[in-house]
Amino acid sequence: MEFKSLKNIETSFRQIRFFGLVFILLCAGITGYSVFSAYSFAEQQRQKIYVLDKGKSLILALSQDLAQNRPVEAREHIRRFHELFFTLSPDKNAIESNINRAMFLADKSVYTYYKDLLEKGYFNRIISGNINQTLQVDSVVVDFMNYPYTASTYARQVIIRESNITERNLVTRCSLINSVRSDNNPHGFTVENFEVIQNNDIQTITR
Numbered sequence: 187m188e189f190k191s192l193k194n195i196e197t198s199f200r201q202i203r204f205f206g207l208v209f210i211l212l213c214a215g216i217t218g219y220s221v222f223s224a225y226s227f228a229e230q231q232r233q234k235i236y237v238l239d240k241g242k243s244l245i246l247a248l249s250q251d252l253a254q255n256r257p258v259e260a261r262e263h264i265r266r267f268h269e270l271f272f273t274l275s276p277d278k279n280a281i282e283s284n285i286n287r288a289m290f291l292a293d294k295s296v297y298t299y300y301k302d303l304l305e306k307g308y309f310n311r312i313i314s315g316n317i318n319q320t321l322q323v324d325s326v327v328v329d330f331m332n333y334p335y336t337a338s339t340y341a342r343q344v345i346i347r348e349s350n351i352t353e354r355n356l357v358t359r360c361s362l363i364n365s366v367r368s369d370n371n372p373h374g375f376t377v378e379n380f381e382v383i384q385n386n387d388i389q390t391i392t393r
Contacts, residue, residue: 260362261326263373264337267291271300272321272343272356276313290370292377295360299380318346321356334361334378342388351391357384 270288274281285300303309312319323341336359343354360380367374 257328257330259373260328260330260335260337260375263291263375264326264328264339264360264362264377265323266373267296267377268323268339268341268356268358269321271296272319272341274309274312274317274319276316276318278309278313281309281312287370290368291375292360292380295380296377299382316348320344320346328362334363336360337362338383343385348393350393353388353390355384355386355388356382358382 267288270284270291273284289297289300311317321341321343323339325340326337327340328335328337339356339358339360341356341358343356345352345354358381361378362375363378365371365374365376
């Protein structure tokens with residue numbers, strides 16, 4: 187009788203230990219799920235931006251991963267640089283303003299190219315000849331598989347003189363590196379190793 191009683195006590199102890207272990211595992215599972223859910227919820231909330239509309243109401247906006255927009259920003263950075271550097275008018279101040287703004291987007295290789303044009307009297311001929319030069323970028327091809335990124339730009343220059351209009355093709359190549367964003371460089375890139383591959387006349391139309 188005493189042996190049976192001890193056996194019942196041992197069985198009860200095992201059952202208590204089993205249920206205790208199950209309870210601990212259940213609590214650990216619930217705690218782990220709660221922590222994971224809380225983290226997921228916090229991460230989702232971080233993707234939301236609330237914009238105050240003129241101090242009256244909150245507008246919900248969604249944030250995006252910066253990496254998703256980098257290819258678009260890279261192409262726009264190169265496009266903007268070319269437009270600033272190659273769009274010229276017969277006004278010294280306007281030329282210097284455009285060149286200075288373009289310099290914020292590039293490195294010394296662009297300055298070297300600018301100095302070469304300056305020494306050849308290119309900008310003086312633009313001013314003295316009352317020439318307007320505009321640029322239209324056709325396409326920008328950037329290789330994002332390797333860093334620094336390699337970019338090729340295909341564009342057309344239109345040079346407007348009093349007597350004629352000349353259309354030229356322009357093909358350039360450069361490298362892109364990440365840099366700090368600023369008011370002067372909103373996309374956060376810097377053009378390196380800039381070089382002009384082609385710059386030939388396509389046609390000339392008499393005015």
